[in-house]
Amino acid sequence: MSHDPYLLTPGPLTTSLRTRQAMLRDWGSWDADFNRITGRVRERLLQIASATATHECIPLQGSGTFAVEAALGTLVPRTSGHVLVPLNGAYCQRIARIIKVLGRKLTTLDYAENAPVRAADIDAALGADPTITHVALVHCETSTGILNPLPEIAAVVARHGRGLIVDAMSSFGALEIDARRVPFDAVIAASGKCLEGPPGMGFVLARRAVLERSEGNSPSVAMDLHDQWVYMQKTTQWRFTPPTHVVAAFDCAIEQYLEEGGLVARGARYASNCRTLIAGMAKLGLKSFLPEAIQAPIIVTFHAPDSPHYVFKSFYEAVKQRGYILYPGKLTTVETFRVGCMGQLGERGIGGAVEAVGAVLAQLKAAA
Numbered sequence: 229m230s231h232d233p234y235l236l237t238p239g240p241l242t243t244s245l246r247t248r249q250a251m252l253r254d255w256g257s258w259d260a261d262f263n264r265i266t267g268r269v270r271e272r273l274l275q276i277a278s279a280t281a282t283h284e285c286i287p288l289q290g291s292g293t294f295a296v297e298a299a300l301g302t303l304v305p306r307t308s309g310h311v312l313v314p315l316n317g318a319y320c321q322r323i324a325r326i327i328k329v330l331g332r333k334l335t336t337l338d339y340a341e342n343a344p345v346r347a348a349d350i351d352a353a354l355g356a357d358p359t360i361t362h363v364a365l366v367h368c369e370t371s372t373g374i375l376n377p378l379p380e381i382a383a384v385v386a387r388h389g390r391g392l393i394v395d396a397m398s399s400f401g402a403l404e405i406d407a408r409r410v411p412f413d414a415v416i417a418a419s420g421k422c423l424e425g426p427p428g429m430g431f432v433l434a435r436r437a438v439l440e441r442s443e444g445n446s447p448s449v450a451m452d453l454h455d456q457w458v459y460m461q462k463t464t465q466w467r468f469t470p471p472t473h474v475v476a477a478f479d480c481a482i483e484q485y486l487e488e489g490g491l492v493a494r495g496a497r498y499a500s501n502c503r504t505l506i507a508g509m510a511k512l513g514l515k516s517f518l519p520e521a522i523q524a525p526i527i528v529t530f531h532a533p534d535s536p537h538y539v540f541k542s543f544y545e546a547v548k549q550r551g552y553i554l555y556p557g558k559l560t561t562v563e564t565f566r567v568g569c570m571g572q573l574g575e576r577g578i579g580g581a582v583e584a585v586g587a588v589l590a591q592l593k594a595a596a
């Protein structure tokens with residue numbers, strides 16, 4: 229293996245050399261050159277969602293979950309807030325837990341992990357309970373790879389006059405979210421996912437009118453997006469030490485994203501990876517967990533080979549020896565593993581990963 233292993237994980241993922249090289253410089257957080265980078269990143273993130281006219285981009289230090297927690301804590305009112313969370317995977321479960329810890333009222337809607345959230349169910353739940361103020365939805369549930377129907381759900385939530393908060397962590401930049409057509413109060417994502425930057429910075433695209441009246445909602449100082457926004461508008465600086473290298477490299481990754489052709493090109497590359505992956509694995513006898521119609525082209529869950537010789541840990545180690553890092557499954561009832569479709573996968577691309585898996589299954593005599 230002549231290179232570091234490729235990460236077939238949905239963030240951190242394999243970044244380009246150019247993106248990594250952008251981290252070789254130290255920046256002063258007060259310096260105008262660095263603050264221009266922050267400004268450009270914020271502006272371009274809004275442009276990706278066609279949200280410049282209606283929303284503000286607030287970046288936040290930390291992993292994606294920090295931004296999710298900050299958005300919920302800042303945008304959901306302290307006393308009247310009541311959030312409906314449809315549950316079909318681990319990331320929605322995490323949102324529900326955050327809402328409980330924040331002390332906001334929570335109502336859940338339970339689904340199986342292979343069932344997408346239905347807009348009709350949201351419609352019924354909002355109709356039945358007028359005290360629900362917000363719906364918090366995960367766009368692509370990365371725990372399985374399932375895609376929830378965001379446009380349909382957004383239309384329902386808007387029709388009921390409630391707020392929609394979207395965890396679009398593993399879809400933003402690859403699957404279309406257009407603020408002019410899909411109404412949302414907040415969309416949350418992070419640097420190290422489909423935009424292929426390094427991990428370390430989350431961001432929230434928040435509806436300006438909602439953000440303006442969110443002062444004092446947050447139970448936290450560090451995670452208060454209203455405060456972060458006001459300070460950044462006033463000074464162009466981050467409130468507290470920014471992850472300077474990450475921001476600079478993320479800016480460089482967004483530059484490459486635009487050079488590649490933006491959302492359409494990024495989405496097409498991942499979709500092609502996803503098709504090649506599923507077809508290649510099927511030839512090896514490995515079946516994907518989800519039917520194609522509800523599979524997002526971001527990460528694919530596969531059933532483990534039905535062989536007594538299969539042990540995830542040895543499979544993982546052997547595939548790693550061949551240059552690829554797989555991702556364990558996250559389902560409780562069936563034995564699975566996951567393969568991401570994102571990141572810079574080199575000359576042999578996703579096909580190289582399928583070859584490695586095939587060789588390892590043969591070597592372990594664990595072919596399905």
Ligand SMILES: *Cc1c(COP(=O)(O)O)cnc(C)c1O
Pocket residue numbers: 238239291292293294296319366368369370395396397398418
């Ligand atoms: C990656 C991800 C997150 C954030 O996870 P972190 O480990 O905090 O970065 C949240 N939601 C979804 C859907 C994700 O894919």
